[in-house]
Amino acid sequence: MSLIQYLSKIHFDFGAISLLASEIDALGLKKPLLITDKGIEQSGILERVLDAAKPHKPVLYTGTSENPSEANLEECLALWEEHGCDGVIVLGGGSPIDLGKAVALVSTHGGKFADYDVKIGGSAKIGTVAPQIAIPTAAGTGAEIGRASVMTLNNGLKCVAVNLKMVANTVIADPELTLSLPPRLTAATGIDALSHGIETYLSSSINPPADAIALDGVTRAAAWLSKAVHEGHNRQARWEMMMASIEGGMVLQKGLGSAHAMANPLGELHYHHGTLIGILLPPVLDFNKQAAPERIDVLRSVVKTDKALHDWLGDLVADIGLPNGLGALGFDETLIPEIAEKASKDHLSATNPRKADVADYENLLRQSM
Amino acid sequence: MSLIQYLSKIHFDFGAISLLASEIDALGLKKPLLITDKGIEQSGILERVLDAAKPHKPVLYTGTSENPSEANLEECLALWEEHGCDGVIVLGGGSPIDLGKAVALVSTHGGKFADYDVKIGGSAKIGTVAPQIAIPTAAGTGAEIGRASVMTLNNGLKCVAVNLKMVANTVIADPELTLSLPPRLTAATGIDALSHGIETYLSSSINPPADAIALDGVTRAAAWLSKAVHEGHNRQARWEMMMASIEGGMVLQKGLGSAHAMANPLGELHYHHGTLIGILLPPVLDFNKQAAPERIDVLRSVVKTDKALHDWLGDLVADIGLPNGLGALGFDETLIPEIAEKASKDHLSATNPRKADVADYENLLRQSM
Numbered sequence: 001m002s003l004i005q006y007l008s009k010i011h012f013d014f015g016a017i018s019l020l021a022s023e024i025d026a027l028g029l030k031k032p033l034l035i036t037d038k039g040i041e042q043s044g045i046l047e048r049v050l051d052a053a054k055p056h057k058p059v060l061y062t063g064t065s066e067n068p069s070e071a072n073l074e075e076c077l078a079l080w081e082e083h084g085c086d087g088v089i090v091l092g093g094g095s096p097i098d099l100g101k102a103v104a105l106v107s108t109h110g111g112k113f114a115d116y117d118v119k120i121g122g123s124a125k126i127g128t129v130a131p132q133i134a135i136p137t138a139a140g141t142g143a144e145i146g147r148a149s150v151m152t153l154n155n156g157l158k159c160v161a162v163n164l165k166m167v168a169n170t171v172i173a174d175p176e177l178t179l180s181l182p183p184r185l186t187a188a189t190g191i192d193a194l195s196h197g198i199e200t201y202l203s204s205s206i207n208p209p210a211d212a213i214a215l216d217g218v219t220r221a222a223a224w225l226s227k228a229v230h231e232g233h234n235r236q237a238r239w240e241m242m243m244a245s246i247e248g249g250m251v252l253q254k255g256l257g258s259a260h261a262m263a264n265p266l267g268e269l270h271y272h273h274g275t276l277i278g279i280l281l282p283p284v285l286d287f288n289k290q291a292a293p294e295r296i297d298v299l300r301s302v303v304k305t306d307k308a309l310h311d312w313l314g315d316l317v318a319d320i321g322l323p324n325g326l327g328a329l330g331f332d333e334t335l336i337p338e339i340a341e342k343a344s345k346d347h348l349s350a351t352n353p354r355k356a357d358v359a360d361y362e363n364l365l366r367q368s369m
Numbered sequence: 370m371s372l373i374q375y376l377s378k379i380h381f382d383f384g385a386i387s388l389l390a391s392e393i394d395a396l397g398l399k400k401p402l403l404i405t406d407k408g409i410e411q412s413g414i415l416e417r418v419l420d421a422a423k424p425h426k427p428v429l430y431t432g433t434s435e436n437p438s439e440a441n442l443e444e445c446l447a448l449w450e451e452h453g454c455d456g457v458i459v460l461g462g463g464s465p466i467d468l469g470k471a472v473a474l475v476s477t478h479g480g481k482f483a484d485y486d487v488k489i490g491g492s493a494k495i496g497t498v499a500p501q502i503a504i505p506t507a508a509g510t511g512a513e514i515g516r517a518s519v520m521t522l523n524n525g526l527k528c529v530a531v532n533l534k535m536v537a538n539t540v541i542a543d544p545e546l547t548l549s550l551p552p553r554l555t556a557a558t559g560i561d562a563l564s565h566g567i568e569t570y571l572s573s574s575i576n577p578p579a580d581a582i583a584l585d586g587v588t589r590a591a592a593w594l595s596k597a598v599h600e601g602h603n604r605q606a607r608w609e610m611m612m613a614s615i616e617g618g619m620v621l622q623k624g625l626g627s628a629h630a631m632a633n634p635l636g637e638l639h640y641h642h643g644t645l646i647g648i649l650l651p652p653v654l655d656f657n658k659q660a661a662p663e664r665i666d667v668l669r670s671v672v673k674t675d676k677a678l679h680d681w682l683g684d685l686v687a688d689i690g691l692p693n694g695l696g697a698l699g700f701d702e703t704l705i706p707e708i709a710e711k712a713s714k715d716h717l718s719a720t721n722p723r724k725a726d727v728a729d730y731e732n733l734l735r736q737s738m
Contacts, residue, residue: 216578
């Protein structure tokens with residue numbers, strides 16, 4: 001079993017879920033609230049996790065929306081109050097994880113989630129939040145070790161709270177829980193994990209430990225993503241992809257790049273984030289190749305290709321069955337100027353190795369159709 | 370400027386010391402206690418750091434012993450009380466850093482340092498300690514991002530407190546402060562940084578992010594240690610060695626090996642830790658070569674040598690002017706059985722890739738004479 005501790009304490013291996021009861025004890029929790037969604041409940045994973053929690057009996061919330069909402073938060077807080085909860089267990093992908101952070105925050109700090117909006121300086125007010133245990137069920141976002149929570153407010157606006165104090169205390173990363181993830185979700189989440197390593201490694205800030213971890217994650221994802229998609233029960237492939245995903249989450253602090261800068265505004269139209277990244281990253285790599293030729297070559301060597309990096313990635317995206325253009329998602333190209341404008345202002349654009357302005361983003365989006 | 374954040378927030382670059390005043394403000398400190406030693410005071414580094422702290426005027430303690438003692442701690446606590454201090458700035462190598470953690474602990478928790486001894490379970494009682502800013506003046510131990518404090522008690526015994534809550538909030542790593550470090554200290558501390566990467570990478574636990582960072586640190590130290598020793602004012606060499614040192618500190622969590630397992634009991638005889646490591650690590654690498662042949666080969670490739678790894682390291686130790694045997698330190702070889710016994714029981718022996726028993730340690734110590 002592997003114990004990794006940078007910001008979160010991470011238990012990583014097949015069977016790590018067996019540590020759940022002792023980790024609940026280690027945090028001193030008497031009445032945790034377990035937050036998940038209907039998909040996880042129906043897959044049978046929830047049942048296995050509840051078994052691992054025994055003798056603890058967490059209060060259950062299975063209503064997390066695809067985009068976690070203020071209504072979800074209010075339901076969780078009502079359960080928290082009713083049962084006297086004292087900590088959060090989140091089980092699932094990015095949505096339960098975001099919701100769990102929001103519950104850990106508002107249950108201890110009071111007020112509304114919007115009070116902690118990073119844009120109005122609210123996130124700086126965040127102190128110690130309720131203890132959290134995060135259990136990812138996909139290898140992708142790395143959100144389980146993240147510091148941010150994105151919620152859709154009752155008024156329809158998105159709101160983000162970000163503070164290191166919201167990082168989960170404990171992560172239990174058990175690749176066993178990903179063995180039955182369907183190919184399409186394995187592909188879309190896996191390409192996201194790969195992209196975190198690639199965009200981070202190419203980003204313009206200076207952070208050698210992040211670069212080292214990023215390259216390790218890219219090496220693993222490049223070697224194993226296709227196998228994880230095509231042979232879902234390949235245990236090593238699932239182990240390697242989950243490690244690549246955690247490593248992707250660890251390195252985000254260095255800064256991402258233009259593919260994520262476009263995926264953010266496009267995500268507001270409710271496309272799957274990883275699917276967007278698979279479409280957007282190849283043209284971004286082509287765009288970046290003159291700005292960071294040596295780093296592109298290092299990436300080519302760790303993914304073991306003789307092709308141009310963007311061609312290699314485009315081939316991988318096709319191999320794992322993801323759509324190769326925004327058109328295939330039904331994206332209306334008259335929206336390109338608006339998305340390009342937003343992408344150019346996205347904070348993730350700032351660390352792309354080649355400066356991209358609105359016209360560049362319009363070109364990149366047209367190439368991505 | 371580089372911002373790195375795993376457990377500590379690390380500002381890293383030439384000129385990073387200019388952030389000291391704003392980091393004191395960021396932690397909300399009104400009256401920090403600055404802990405350092407006479408050597409740092411005489412070198413002129415203290416004066417530059419006090420300049421960077423302005424308008425803050427830290428309370429000063431310059432009396433840190435080579436092995437920080439309970440008497441040092443009592444003197445610091447008296448200053449803390451007298452001036453109403455609210456946080457610690459440590460400036461120096463491992464000794465002020467250990468003392469600073471002890472002050473941050475006992476000033477907030479009360480009692481005696483020995484109450485928090487890890488051997489009696491005391492470290493588990495540690496909660497939030499006083500804020501700490503650590504400013505390393507050598508590239509070696511990586512203690513500035515560590516979680517442990519070792520103190521010599523008034524009764525002469527050594528006592529260790531270890532808890533993640535004792536990790537410094539902020540590290541300011543400015544290679545400028547190491548430019549005037551003499552060759553011998555540059556060599557002895559630098560070989561320690563290199564050894565952390567090597568022993569960690571070879572250690573038997575599973576921690577891929579630590580492995581990735583370790584290899585990056587080894588790559589840098591192998592390429593630049595000799596230059597840092599022979600051309601002390603080579604700025605890139607100092608930058609690379611300081612990065613290797615921080616990276617070494619980040620990866621210790623994976624576990625070390627037999628060289629450190631022997632250096633611990635030998636250190637009780639007051640030999641310099643890094644000097645010991647330079648002597649002990651080559652025979653340990655020879656001993657380990659059959660247990661981890663692939664990893665040894667990876668290390669050979671990142672240090673760019675065609676020689677056996679232990680020969681390469683032995684040559685480097687000679688090149689940088691460190692003693693090549695315990696005999697040269699005046700070590701009495703009749704003590705070998707006692708040291709071997711202690712090394713075999715040291716917790717760092719457990720993660721050496723090849724199991725080493727008392728007889729193995731006796732052999733290793735004889736080879737190290």
